[in-house]
Amino acid sequence: MAQDNRTPLRVRFELRRRELRVAERHLLTPHMLRLVLSGDLEGFQSLGFDDHVKLLFPDPHGGETPVMRDYTPRAFDVSKRRLTLDFALHDPAGPATQWALQAKIGDALHIGGPRGSQVWPDAFDHYLLIGDETALPAIGRRLETAPAGQAITVLAMVETAAERQAWVTQARADIRWIYRAEADDVLSAIDALTLPADPLVWIAGEAQWARTVRAHLHDKGLNPKGIKASGYWLKGEAGAHTSLD
Numbered sequence: 001m002a003q004d005n006r007t008p009l010r011v012r013f014e015l016r017r018r019e020l021r022v023a024e025r026h027l028l029t030p031h032m033l034r035l036v037l038s039g040d041l042e043g044f045q046s047l048g049f050d051d052h053v054k055l056l057f058p059d060p061h062g063g064e065t066p067v068m069r070d071y072t073p074r075a076f077d078v079s080k081r082r083l084t085l086d087f088a089l090h091d092p093a094g095p096a097t098q099w100a101l102q103a104k105i106g107d108a109l110h111i112g113g114p115r116g117s118q119v120w121p122d123a124f125d126h127y128l129l130i131g132d133e134t135a136l137p138a139i140g141r142r143l144e145t146a147p148a149g150q151a152i153t154v155l156a157m158v159e160t161a162a163e164r165q166a167w168v169t170q171a172r173a174d175i176r177w178i179y180r181a182e183a184d185d186v187l188s189a190i191d192a193l194t195l196p197a198d199p200l201v202w203i204a205g206e207a208q209w210a211r212t213v214r215a216h217l218h219d220k221g222l223n224p225k226g227i228k229a230s231g232y233w234l235k236g237e238a239g240a241h242t243s244l245d
């Protein structure tokens with residue numbers, strides 16, 4: 001089916017489980033740990049900047065179903081057998097964060113997916129990306145792969161200025177950091193923007209926060225069809241992925 005120029009293209013992939021090994025470990029900021037994994041990536045595909053893989057951990061109670069957590073393929077190179085994941089280190093740390101904190105070069109990690117990709121067309125005049133730490137891998141990937149000159153505004157919520165990341169982009173990017181520790185407010189940051197008429201808006205972060213951001217953008221008259229919001233985690237609940245659309 002032909003893709004109209006404002007609708008995302010959905011692509012499905014065969015689901016495969018892979019065993020990878022930690023090849024590199026870099027602390028990007030005090031609370032963002034990058035692990036580069038190496039191993040069998042034959043046929044690995046990820047077309048959308050906000051795709052996810054499932055990280056699989058043994059059930060601590062000995063059951064057969066693994067414990068699963070979602071992470072963004074931040075970068076990958078199938079020919080070099082490399083997949084990069086960025087872990088936002090948070091407290092309380094669940095199984096994914098605990099594993100990443102302790103991971104040593106050579107340690108194994110099992111992953112599954114991506115099961116599919118959602119590819120947003122490049123036809124929008126403006127892209128507004130709003131997220132917290134868990135969304136930074138997707139936002140960074142989007143900025144690094146965006147076509148030259150594309151208008152992208154980013155509102156990134158992090159704890160302090162020490163968590164800022166430097167992204168290389170050819171986009172016409174306006175990147176604004178919002179600091180939780182300074183009681184910065186995402187809604188005020190939105191109000192400070194000159195909102196384009198009909199942007200594509202992508203929101204990801206804590207579910208209630210993402211919901212509030214989306215409601216505020218609705219109130220400001222943005223077309224709900226152009227807003228994609230996801231809860232990447234939920235305060236007080238382990239392993240939560242909430243689609244808000």
Ligand SMILES: Cc1cc2nc3c(=O)[nH]c(=O)nc-3n(C[C@H](O)[C@H](O)[C@H](O)COP(=O)(O)OP(=O)(O)OC[C@H]3O[C@@H](n4cnc5c(N)ncnc54)[C@H](O)[C@@H]3O)c2cc1C
Pocket residue numbers: 050051052069070071072073086087088089090091092093094095096097098133134135137138231232233234235236237238239240241242
């Ligand atoms: C599509 C998708 C892509 C994602 N991509 C990434 C990614 O690339 N990098 C990344 O770091 N995260 C990403 N996340 C979020 C990540 O899956 C969650 O933060 C996950 O809960 C972490 O698992 P855990 O085992 O460490 O903690 P869990 O066992 O899930 O949770 C333990 C406790 O920690 C809390 N918690 C979970 N996350 C956070 C947080 N960020 N800050 C504070 N408290 C938290 C929970 O509410 C719970 O109380 C993504 C989520 C989705 C849905």
